[in-house]
Amino acid sequence: MTGATALETGRSTGKRKPLGPGALDGKRFLESLDDGRSVWLNGERIDKVATHPLFRAQALEMARIYDLQHQEGTREAMTFVNPNGVRVSCSYLEPRDAEGLMKRRRNAEIWAAESFGMMGRYPDFCASVAVGFKDCGDELAKLDPMFAQNAAWHHQYAAENDLCLGHGLHDPNMDKTLRPEQDPDRCLRIVKERDDGIVVRGARFVTLGPFSHEMQIAPTFMLNEREADHALWFAVPSNAPRLKMICREAFSNRSRFEHPASSRFDEQDTLVIFDDVFVPWERVFLARRPAEANRLFRSRVMVWAVFAAAVQLLARLELLIGTGYLLARTGGMDDRPHVQQELGELITYKRIFADILRAAEIDHQVTPNGLLAPGNITHQRAFIGMISERIIDIMEHIGTSSLIFNPSEKDFAVPELRPLLDLYGRGRGVDALTRTKLCKLAWDLTGDAFGGRQQLYERLHSGDPKAVLAGVYQRYDKAPAVAMVERLTDTKF
Structure with a gap:
């Protein structure tokens, strides 16, 4: 390979001259x-x-x-x-x-x-x-x-x-x-x-x-x-x-x-x-260098980015939980067992992802350069691929027709319509305008083109979900599981 080396261009690996003004505003x-x-x-x-x-x-x-x-x-x-x-x-x-x-x-x-x-x-x-x-x-x-x-x-x-x-x-x-x-x-x-x-x-x-x-x-x-x-x-x-x-x-x-x-x-x-x-x-x-390009990017580079993605996912789930809960509460459905079960399912998913993130910190790896890298959380990527559609299903089941049958902002400004909207658009403990804003958010997150894009992105940005699951299987150390079977059956496989 030709071209100036890093040392020739002043790019040493020690302490360096600052290259910029620092954190953006x-x-x-x-x-x-x-x-x-x-x-x-x-x-x-x-x-x-x-x-x-x-x-x-x-x-x-x-x-x-x-x-x-x-x-x-x-x-x-x-x-x-x-x-x-x-x-x-x-x-x-x-x-x-x-x-x-x-x-x-x-x-x-x-x-x-x-x-x-x-x-x-x-x-x-x-x-x-x-x-x-x-x-x-x-x-x-x-x-x-x-x-x-x-x-x-x-x-x-x-x-x-x-x-x-x-x-x-x-x-x-x-x-x-x-x-x-x-x-x-x-x-x-x-x-x-x-x-x-x-x-x-x-x-x-x-x-x-x-x-x-x-x-x-x-x-x-x-x-x-x-x-x-x-x-x-x-x-x-x-x-x-x-x-x-x-x-x-x-x-x-x-x-x-x-x-x-x-x-x-x-x-x-x-x-x-x-x-x-x-x-x-x-x-x-x-x-x-094809072999190294493939191997190193997956094993040494993306571990940092996947950790950041897990943090983002937790914030998104928190927003969805809040939206789903308020839909149920203002719709007078938060005491129904099946709605509580679905909201509990959302909360469980969030807690699983939070535990995965914490485990990545606890099971950190010291890299050859002395950095504490998060532990491998490929299974996090696999799990979101498994449940992303289910999350949207839950939001739709809770919101039902409230996600669709909503007046526009301009409708509330029409004197002839406002009293009727206030009467028929209100929810439990909230006025019609507040309830409509909530329903608009739920639609934006789930049924609108934006919501569809978010769900598709979350499910597929790591690749084919089935291939990601196969990767989890391939990387899993199966020896302890096999040893347990061998001990119980007194058989060697």
């Missing part, structure tokens, strides 16, 4: 989105992401949370001073003891709670990927010392500029009967190598793309040695030349009354096209 975040990125929606190029009607609400919500990093009461929980003397987000903290791991969790909890569990790819998730890339340094250095140095620099640069990172792991759903070696356009790949870097071509799905400063790319497709050009880890700025983001239909720019969740938290899903995008060598963390 809302103003800096909003201003940073105006960088010439190529974002497309409904056939229109969006030149001003932060102020466009279809992106503004999400941008403002994120800005509000970034401001918490500088407010008394949350500053110490969300940030820390790194060895270079820069105050940075705890999303980039590399925990070396249990206290550090808990500090990472507390920061993630604030982000998840403030976004009501609605952002599946909130910034803490992909910052955790950057931590994982750096933590793989011992393995990356065996492939090429430059890879490890680049991953360490990426982590420092992202932390000290508090980058909002996206990640692209999945290629478009093209003809799955063909492997990348048969159809090279199936998966992102190197099309040219230069002295100063590589040129990549392909496409990836990226959530939060329009609001991200950079995108981290890695493969999830199980590549073989003949497909080495597709085995890549790298990061690229969201405004890189020839990089285009094509957004799905937006759920935002709608009334907060009618759509209380989607009007504020449409994180957007984008098809990101790399139309021969140049990536400098210093932004490449692994190249042309």
Whole structure:
């Protein structure tokens, strides 16, 4: 491999010169989105992401949370001073003891709670990927010392500029009967190598793309040695030349009354096209090593991000429990046994996930670089795939027709209609307006296009749920179970 090494570009592995001003605030975040990125929606190029009607609400919500990093009461929980003397987000903290791991969790909890569990790819998730890339340094250095140095620099640069990172792991759903070696356009790949870097071509799905400063790319497709050009880890700025983001239909720019969740938290899903995008060598963390790209990403990188995802899931479940309970209470059904059973089921799911998260902290693993990484919680990903549809079923059973037969906000402003709505729309202990707001939220979370997207994302973002379950089986140590059978039957298998 050619190109300047990390040492030649001043990227040593010791204490480094600060690379940025540290933790973002809302103003800096909003201003940073105006960088010439190529974002497309409904056939229109969006030149001003932060102020466009279809992106503004999400941008403002994120800005509000970034401001918490500088407010008394949350500053110490969300940030820390790194060895270079820069105050940075705890999303980039590399925990070396249990206290550090808990500090990472507390920061993630604030982000998840403030976004009501609605952002599946909130910034803490992909910052955790950057931590994982750096933590793989011992393995990356065996492939090429430059890879490890680049991953360490990426982590420092992202932390000290508090980058909002996206990640692209999945290629478009093209003809799955063909492997990348048969159809090279199936998966992102190197099309040219230069002295100063590589040129990549392909496409990836990226959530939060329009609001991200950079995108981290890695493969999830199980590549073989003949497909080495597709085995890549790298990061690229969201405004890189020839990089285009094509957004799905937006759920935002709608009334907060009618759509209380989607009007504020449409994180957007984008098809990101790399139309021969140049990536400098210093932004490449692994190249042309299929076996390592597959193995290390699953075993060493994603463990950090999956932990962040579990925190987000707990916040989402809390919102669903609260919504379901209030639907039952204001509908006069909270004393019915079958409703209590269904709400108890929701609460049980939440407690199971909380226990899984706690177990990951207790069963932490010390990595070769001395970090305390969360224990493996692949079974958490498997379990949400098993129950996500059931969660929505419960909400529908409790809400029934109340999720659908609701007047609009404008109806309440009509003098002729208001007395009738107040009479026939009220609930137990609440007026018609309050009850309608609650029902609108429940519909937004379950039946609306936004709710459908949330459920689909939660169930499938880790891949085919059956494949995830099979992975749990494959990784499970079956020897103790077999030994128990052998002892009871006095038989050797």
